[in-house]
Amino acid sequence: MKRIKLIFIIILTIIIAACSNNSKEIIVSSPDGNIFAEFELKDGKPYYRIVKNNEQIIDFSQLGFELNGKTALNGNFVIKNTSESSFDETWEQTWGEEILVRNHYNELTVELQESKGEQRLLTIIFRVFDDGVGFRYVFPEQPNLTDFEIIDELTEFALTEDSQAWHINAYKGEYYENLYKKLPVSKINDTVSTPLTIETGNGHYITIHEANLTDYAAMNLYPKNNSTTLKAELTPWSTGVKVYTRAPFATPWRTIILADNLNALVNSRIMLNLNEPCKIENTDWIKPAKYIGIWWEMHMEKSTWSQGAKHGANTNNVLSFIDFAAANNVQGVLVEGWNYGWDGTWSGHGEQFSFTKPYPDFDIKKITDYAAKKGVELIGHNETGGATINYENQLEDAFTFYKKYGVNTVKTGYVARFLDGKERHSSQYGVRHYRKVIETAARYQIMIDNHEPVMPTGLQRTYPNLMAQEGVRGQEYDAWSKDGGNPPEHTCIVPFTRGLAGSVDFTFGTFNFTNPVNPQTRVQTTIAKQLALYVVIYSPLQMASDLPENYNGNSAFEFISAVPVDWAKTIIKDGKIGEYVVTVRKDKYSNDWFMGAITNAAARNVKVDFSFLEDGKKYKAKIFKDAPDADWKTNPYAIIIEEQEIDATTVIDLNLASGGGTAIWIKAE
Numbered sequence: 001m002k003r004i005k006l007i008f009i010i011i012l013t014i015i016i017a018a019c020s021n022n023s024k025e026i027i028v029s030s031p032d033g034n035i036f037a038e039f040e041l042k043d044g045k046p047y048y049r050i051v052k053n054n055e056q057i058i059d060f061s062q063l064g065f066e067l068n069g070k071t072a073l074n075g076n077f078v079i080k081n082t083s084e085s086s087f088d089e090t091w092e093q094t095w096g097e098e099i100l101v102r103n104h105y106n107e108l109t110v111e112l113q114e115s116k117g118e119q120r121l122l123t124i125i126f127r128v129f130d131d132g133v134g135f136r137y138v139f140p141e142q143p144n145l146t147d148f149e150i151i152d153e154l155t156e157f158a159l160t161e162d163s164q165a166w167h168i169n170a171y172k173g174e175y176y177e178n179l180y181k182k183l184p185v186s187k188i189n190d191t192v193s194t195p196l197t198i199e200t201g202n203g204h205y206i207t208i209h210e211a212n213l214t215d216y217a218a219m220n221l222y223p224k225n226n227s228t229t230l231k232a233e234l235t236p237w238s239t240g241v242k243v244y245t246r247a248p249f250a251t252p253w254r255t256i257i258l259a260d261n262l263n264a265l266v267n268s269r270i271m272l273n274l275n276e277p278c279k280i281e282n283t284d285w286i287k288p289a290k291y292i293g294i295w296w297e298m299h300m301e302k303s304t305w306s307q308g309a310k311h312g313a314n315t316n317n318v319l320s321f322i323d324f325a326a327a328n329n330v331q332g333v334l335v336e337g338w339n340y341g342w343d344g345t346w347s348g349h350g351e352q353f354s355f356t357k358p359y360p361d362f363d364i365k366k367i368t369d370y371a372a373k374k375g376v377e378l379i380g381h382n383e384t385g386g387a388t389i390n391y392e393n394q395l396e397d398a399f400t401f402y403k404k405y406g407v408n409t410v411k412t413g414y415v416a417r418f419l420d421g422k423e424r425h426s427s428q429y430g431v432r433h434y435r436k437v438i439e440t441a442a443r444y445q446i447m448i449d450n451h452e453p454v455m456p457t458g459l460q461r462t463y464p465n466l467m468a469q470e471g472v473r474g475q476e477y478d479a480w481s482k483d484g485g486n487p488p489e490h491t492c493i494v495p496f497t498r499g500l501a502g503s504v505d506f507t508f509g510t511f512n513f514t515n516p517v518n519p520q521t522r523v524q525t526t527i528a529k530q531l532a533l534y535v536v537i538y539s540p541l542q543m544a545s546d547l548p549e550n551y552n553g554n555s556a557f558e559f560i561s562a563v564p565v566d567w568a569k570t571i572i573k574d575g576k577i578g579e580y581v582v583t584v585r586k587d588k589y590s591n592d593w594f595m596g597a598i599t600n601a602a603a604r605n606v607k608v609d610f611s612f613l614e615d616g617k618k619y620k621a622k623i624f625k626d627a628p629d630a631d632w633k634t635n636p637y638a639i640i641i642e643e644q645e646i647d648a649t650t651v652i653d654l655n656l657a658s659g660g661g662t663a664i665w666i667k668a669e
């Protein structure tokens with residue numbers, strides 16, 4: 001009897017110990033101690049929450065997966081082990097909005113195992129930074145989970161406040177080419193893309209996105225039952241399955257930036273830090289650049305991509321663009337419509353595209369020889385019409401062909417409702433294709449400008465040859481959209497939404513705002529705002545989209561010619577999402593600074609100080625500003641260009657016209 005009692009006591013002690021191990025608080029804090037993530041198992045189900053400055057930002061939220069033909073991987077768990085570690089390093093960007101990035105976090109690894117059945121394993125890793133949290137799932141190698149199909153990722157973000165969220169629909173528009181709307185989270189009633197930026201009641205910001213999207217589907221979000229709980233929704237394959245995979249495997253990171261102001265939001269580097277370090281050994285060939293192109297004229301219907309009397313990519317036309325680039329500090333000339341495949345319907349039917357066969361009036365040898373003599377590079381263009389199989393079959397040949405002619409940058413395109421007739425661009429199918437192109441291009445030392453992409457997730461840290469991506473409703477809409485073009489507020493939203501996912505190939509710089517063949521649309525800005533956008537919307541590849549004939553003789557072009565595309569530092573001086581933005585950036589290769597200030601349709605006065613300048617040093621500011629009577633609707637071309645000596649104590653009133661802006665080149669003397 002005594003023995004039985006003893007065994008009973010021992011068993012009880014083990015149970016209590018196990019319970020207490022599983023119920024003790026499992027917390028990991030940011031290095032500055034202001035933010036913590038907490039993990040908890042409730043009845044065997046995994047949850048996390050996030051707290052900043054004692055305020056719960058995300059309440060206990062579900063984690064886990066539903067798998068095809070298997071029991072869901074989200075219950076019956078016990079904690080096998082937890083461990084913590086810290087990390088602090090500073091790494092250098094090949095290009096970027098700043099040079100050095102600090103990667104400083106505390107990490108918590110929670111190893112879970114099912115207590116019954118197949119006793120499958122799932123590990124969750126949290127990294128808590130001073131500016132937010134990242135977490136990912138890891139499926140360790142295990143006997144009872146080898147090949148499997150994810151049919152739902154159960155991750156939730158249970159926001160504690162019903163704040164305003166800037167969002168675009170994930171599926172209705174194409175490749176994120178939508179106008180952002182603002183609604184309280186619970187009212188969104190839609191599946192939306194990330195980055196999703198939320199403005200909290202106390203003027204802070206939360207941005208939910210992801211990092212290192214590798215062999216997985218992009219994450220979208222929807223508010224569960226019209227509540228403030230956002231649930232992950234992975235873009236499906238045409239089969240309905242979200243992800244085909246096998247253990248061992250790690251998902252992308254789910255990222256949550258917590259920022260007290262817009263400057264902190266834009267300067268958060270969580271997404272980049274959660275990507276792997278650069279895999280390209282020698283990056284000397286990767287060069288940020290400005291470019292012009294045989295491009296806007298096609299969107300304006302002055303010339304065509306296809307062959308015929310108006311064919312844009314003809315040798316003489318390209319040579320004249322090269323002359324303009326050489327004379328104006330523009331390093332590249334993009335040429336679209338140079339190769340067989342454009343005649344007939346190509347959008348969604350790209351199988352006929354050849355990536356090595358130029359049209360007869362495009363003499364690539366003559367063009368590239370001439371460009372090389374002038375110190376300019378041809379920028380290649382591979383539009384696939386969404387036919388990725390056709391492109392992959394020709395990929396090596398396409399890049400070999402371009403390299404033979406000294407072409408080091410290629411713009412890719414995927415205009416089609418679905419890739420290869422059935423798969424979404426943001427599905428695992430699309431993600432696999434885009435990665436193949438980036439990796440292959442890296443082998444050929446080719447830089448990529450990816451149009452119609454999956455939303456960027458910071459891969460440019462690992463592959464800095466991924467220069468820019470579209471994934472935005474860009475300037476081309478001003479040439480032909482049925483709804484009148486991008487409204488003035490659009491560019492006041494992009495830096496804080498899509499812009500947080502990485503460089504944006506928006507292609508501004510238009511100086512002629514109307515289109516005779518599409519009179520319903522126009523560029524809804526002033527000239528000064530077109531200039532300011534080069535500072536406000538970041539990319540290491542920036543297009544001057546208009547035709548040389550519209551630039552020649554216009555003194556405003558001096559700003560585009562001077563503005564750098566690679567920066568040492570970025571500061572958001574002022575702004576309100578959707579209303580106005582004042583951004584300053586320091587050139588990476590000189591002591592010059594550049595300021596871009598833009599507004600929505602409301603004219604406004606914004607006072608800016610220059611306290612970011614070196615104390616006691618004098619600078620010459622060349623100011624490109626809206627004339628007093630400028631207005632995007634009635635007088636968009638009215639600009640004043642003037643010079644003023646400034647220093648760190650100067651304060652200037654920026655009078656921004658309706659749809660206007662100010663661009664300032666601050667030259668160190």
Ligand code: NOJ
Pocket residue numbers: 295336383413415451452470476
């Ligand atoms: C859409 C792209 O965004 C645009 O830049 C390009 O000119 C056309 N597709 C044709 O490839």
